[in-house]
Amino acid sequence: MAQDQNRIWVIWLSLLAAMLLTIVPIPTAIEVYRPQWLALFLIYWAIALPQRISVGHGFLFGLLLDVLTGTTMGENAFSLSLITFIAHQGHARLRSFPFSKQAFAVIALLLIQKAVSFIAIGMTLGITTQNYFWLTPLIGAALWPSIFFILRKTRRRMRVR
Amino acid sequence: MALIASLVLMVMDFRFHQLQYLRDSLTVVLHPLYLIADFPKTAGNWLSDTASTRQQLQSSNASLKEENLRLLARLQKFESLQAENKRLRNLLDASLKVDDRILIAEIISVDLDPYRHQVRINKGSASGVFVGQAVLDADAVMGQVIQVTPLSSTVLLISDATHSIPIEIVRTGERSIAIGTGKIGSLDLPHLPSHSDIEVGDFLVTSGLGGKFPAGYPVASISSINRDTNSGFAQVSATPTAYLERSRQVLLVWRNDQNTAGN
Numbered sequence: 001m002a003q004d005q006n007r008i009w010v011i012w013l014s015l016l017a018a019m020l021l022t023i024v025p026i027p028t029a030i031e032v033y034r035p036q037w038l039a040l041f042l043i044y045w046a047i048a049l050p051q052r053i054s055v056g057h058g059f060l061f062g063l064l065l066d067v068l069t070g071t072t073m074g075e076n077a078f079s080l081s082l083i084t085f086i087a088h089q090g091h092a093r094l095r096s097f098p099f100s101k102q103a104f105a106v107i108a109l110l111l112i113q114k115a116v117s118f119i120a121i122g123m124t125l126g127i128t129t130q131n132y133f134w135l136t137p138l139i140g141a142a143l144w145p146s147i148f149f150i151l152r153k154t155r156r157r158m159r160v161r
Numbered sequence: 162m163a164l165i166a167s168l169v170l171m172v173m174d175f176r177f178h179q180l181q182y183l184r185d186s187l188t189v190v191l192h193p194l195y196l197i198a199d200f201p202k203t204a205g206n207w208l209s210d211t212a213s214t215r216q217q218l219q220s221s222n223a224s225l226k227e228e229n230l231r232l233l234a235r236l237q238k239f240e241s242l243q244a245e246n247k248r249l250r251n252l253l254d255a256s257l258k259v260d261d262r263i264l265i266a267e268i269i270s271v272d273l274d275p276y277r278h279q280v281r282i283n284k285g286s287a288s289g290v291f292v293g294q295a296v297l298d299a300d301a302v303m304g305q306v307i308q309v310t311p312l313s314s315t316v317l318l319i320s321d322a323t324h325s326i327p328i329e330i331v332r333t334g335e336r337s338i339a340i341g342t343g344k345i346g347s348l349d350l351p352h353l354p355s356h357s358d359i360e361v362g363d364f365l366v367t368s369g370l371g372g373k374f375p376a377g378y379p380v381a382s383i384s385s386i387n388r389d390t391n392s393g394f395a396q397v398s399a400t401p402t403a404y405l406e407r408s409r410q411v412l413l414v415w416r417n418d419q420n421t422a423g424n
Contacts, residue, residue, distance in 0.1 A: 016194070023198045023271040028406060031275050059167060067187040068194065069274040070315060073180045074170030081164055120171065121276050125322040127343040129276065 008052060010158045011045055014151065015061055018042075019068055032132055035140045038065055038076075039083055039113050043106060044151045046087035047094050049160065058084030072120050079116035083109045102148075103141040110137035181308070188310050195281060195313065198271045262415040263297075264288060268408065269313065276343065278304075278321035282411060285312045290413055293373050297412040301379040301402035302326065302367060306413070318405050319380065320345050328380050329368035333358050336368050339381060342398075345405050348381050350397040355388040357395065365399060375416045 018037040026034065038061060045053040062080030066073050086109060087094065094105055114134060121129060154160075174180045266284035273279050284290050286309045294306040296316045304318040319326050322343035328350075329336050335357060339348040353359060363383040369376025381399035388395045 025270045070279045073174035074167040078167035
């Protein structure tokens with residue numbers, strides 16, 4: 001029945017939107033500060049609907065992100081599976097955190113993706129990254145409250161369960 | 162499980178390059194995302210095209226006509242030189258052909274990973290693009306095609322840290338290899354001995370060795386030389402001549418022999 005549907009497509013659509021935000025052209029000067037949209041969205045869904053989003057989704061969307069942005073296959077698949085796994089395991093605790101504490105957890109999770117990329121860039125390209133490479137998790141954490149509210153509103157309005 | 166799978170994927174992709182098929186098919190699936198991301202720019206171009214006034218069009222038309230005339234004049238000279246060159250080569254019994262077939266493609270304006278210098282273009286295997294093909298902009302060599310799907314392909318720029326291009330110094334004829342640094346405005350020439358005859362401002366063109374790039378296209382100019390190294394090699398860097406970041410349209414080149422053999 002139509003009313004009983006879980007409307008998982010909303011989640012998929014939001015994750016596709018996150019991938020779109022990752023490749024939308026922005027000026028080169030601020031390109032390195034681009035937030036890790038897909039990781040942020042996956043963290044939200046893993047916390048809000050742990051019965052719907054788990055490691056497999058992190059892996060699949062990470063792989064798609066690898067293809068989309070031309071990174072080594074598996075680089076983002078690895079980090080996003082790990083992030084989704086941790087968020088999924090700790091969803092009960094993360095939900096009860098106040099925003100400030102949640103933001104710190106988000107920084108830690110986003111740093112995982114950065115660290116994995118750092119190692120992959122070092123190994124495949126043999127170059128080092130600039131210091132501001134490590135700043136994007138902070139930007140992600142600053143955006144976290146608004147992402148949280150927007151996605152929660154979407155989830156409630158669309159009755160995603 | 163997923164972690165192990167992704168580690169295996171990484172090793173397979175980087176060490177053995179065996180995932181091209183998977184990457185190609187997923188790229189085809191994701192093609193709509195590229196088009197959506199590119200849409201604002203395309204729409205903006207369309208708007209500015211349709212909204213431009215009669216006067217603007219007239220002035221741009223006039224300047225284009227002037228430019229065309231100038232280029233035609235230069236072409237006349239070039240054609241006589243080409244004929245002369247052909248005649249001389251015939252005398253020498255050498256069979257080098259100057260004409261290369263080209264195709265114009267447009268860059269899809271999406272941002273890929275900032276540490277990997279790749280761009281996507283809107284022509285693919287349906288237009289005969291192939292992996293390893295040389296890509297130029299109006300001024301110089303930009304890079305080479307590393308992946309093709311039916312409707313689009315990925316170009317690796319010469320500034321990428323994994324890219325090397327065989328070059329020749331125009332003034333002296335000395336050959337070397339220019340390696341990308343991962344920074345958009347600079348290439349390294351690590352194989353030049355410290356006593357070699359190079360100067361700041363020397364032009365580098367493709368040497369045609371290696372068989373990927375056709376010979377004689379401009380690549381870069383030497384921007385700095387440091388001969389005081391202990392290794393016996395000079396530290397030479399060069400600035401790419403192509404506008405790697407700002408180009409919107411690119412040229413795909415078929416070398417003459419590839420043209421007759423492959424297509």
